[in-house]
Amino acid sequence: MLGKLRQQPSLWLVTKVASIFFVFCLIFILHRYYTFYASFDQGIFNQVFWNGTHGRMFQSSLSSSLSTNVVHNSEVPEVFYHRLGQHFTPALLLWLPLYALIPSPATLSVLQVILITAAGFVLYALARHYLEPPLAAMIAISFYGANAVIGPTLSNFHDLSQIPLFVFSLLWAMEKRKWWLFWLLIVLTLAVREDSGVVLFSLGFYLIVSKRYPQIGLMVCTLSLSYMLVLTNAIMPLFSDDISRRFMIERFGHFTDQEEATTLDIIWAIVSKPWQLLMQLFSPWDDKIKYLLGHWLPLAFIPAISGAAWVVTGFPLLQIFLQQGESRLAITIRYALTVVPGLFYGAILWYAHHPKQFKPSFQRFWCACICLSLVFTLTSNPSRTFYFLIPDSIQPWVHISLPQQWHHVRQARKLLAQIPSGASVSATTYLVPPLSSRREIVRFPMLQLRNDAREVVSCEYAIADLWQLQQYQAAFKGDRQLLIDSVKLINQIVGDRQYGIIDYTEGIVLLQKAALSSNQATAAWFAYQNQLKKLARF
Secondary structure (H helix, E strand, C coil): CHHHHHCCHHHHHHHHHHHHHHHHHHHHHHHHHHCCCCCHHHHHHHHHHHHHHCCCCCECHHHHCCCHHHHCCCCCCECCCEHHHCCCCHHHHHHHHHHHHCCCHHHHHHHHHHHHHHHHHHHHHHHHCCCCHHHHHHHHHHHHCCHHHHHHHCCCCCHHHHHHHHHHHHHHHHHCCCHHHHHHHHHHHHCCCCCCHHHHHHHHHHHHHCCCCHHHHHHHHHHHHHHHHHHHHHHHHHCCCHHHHHHHHHHHHHHCCCCCCCHHHHHHHHHCCHHHHHHHHHCCHHHHHHHHHHHHHHHCCHHHHCHHHHHHHHHHHHHHHCCCCCHHHCCCCHHHHHCHHHHHHHHHHHHHHCHHHCCHHHHHHHHHHHHHHHHHHHHHCHHHCCCCCCCCECCCCECCCHHHHHHHHHHHHHHHCCCCCCCCEEECHHHHHHHCCCCCEEECCCCEEECCCCCEEECCEEEEEHHHHHHHCCCCHHHHHHHHHHHHHHHHHHHCCCEEEEEEECCEEEEEECCCCCHHHHHHHHHHHHHHHCCCCC
């Protein structure tokens, strides 16, 4: 088989680049997890999968802590909360058997890298339908060198990592006229998330305006739009009010004065305010131009002049551009993946009509663009994956070396090992993932939850990694305030004898409910507080 592969130089080149991508991403995403830089979302998805293997589908106390009942009504998180009220993600069930074989947060990270790597091979097959092998290979290599691909791959596990594989596959099925597979992948794409229909609606719109398959395009548009509207207005509210009271308002609340709004309310608010729509679409123009340039760069800016790319990515871009918040325009987070399939498909179609543009001089320029994309990816330090290489701040200087972090990890694991596997626990953000394979867990400073008996109980254990906050507090106000608040809370619950300090090491404190504090651990805790007080910014 290897011999046959080498007889196809372009495919062999793609295989080598894909292997480099896979190994590189696998090493760094696992290193990120095992050095405690995977954060809250990794814990959420792991708990969802872990509960799934125990027959409690899509339940998560961690996800409950983000629900509108907790955020707006000041209720406590519930262990039986169904995450489907926040994000409707039945496609995750496809990977539950794999997780059941190796039930670990690290398994999800490996799965994410596999999904994205496989998407590149499907992209090559899609490109080969139109292009000669060398040009198709460059398209696939561009995918593996894109900031909008590498960044989200190195982040916490997320449901949108399925989008490139499913969408490239359905486009390939469409070009080969394998319609049974096309419609199957349409269903799988809809099952990824409640808003993944936006990607399909844009594809359907392209099939209509291009007159390639207008009837199929109309069916895709109708199905995707109907699915999203029925799902968000009738099905998801059966689980919780999060879609109307939290997510719609957090993302599109600037279009309405209401405290809660359905997707229909938001759509009407947007179309009824055309001037605000235009302002939001183009403002801030410089940030949005940078966002587009970042997407176009690995493809040598060809999508910028590809009409098909603009049409197929139109609605996903519209969804991102109309949202509020800073993270929406971050090319290294998961939302960027919804734009990627349309950009690459548009580039393929452009080259299909302009094959003579693939000249040696342009190939050199294209390679330079891919290299520049890789440089930008590294220097952007996506999800702090390269924290030991790239400082988080220059002035003041904030940087954690590799030996420093691994030493801290070893100290933390000594305390984590003291928490029983079935005990309820409250943990700070970066300690949530390694503790998330359990029924009852919340994020510190939360200390209570509602258990399966519908009783509000305090967590049996609490563990807080204040050292991590201490490293970043000089440059980040949020970390500094959280550090101050955490110290105050620990002193309060220990002083009230709700919890006792049973162990402490290097800025990590382990507490147990109704336990007597260890004299040695308490003394070390107070010594650490004295150390914090000497900090100029604390």
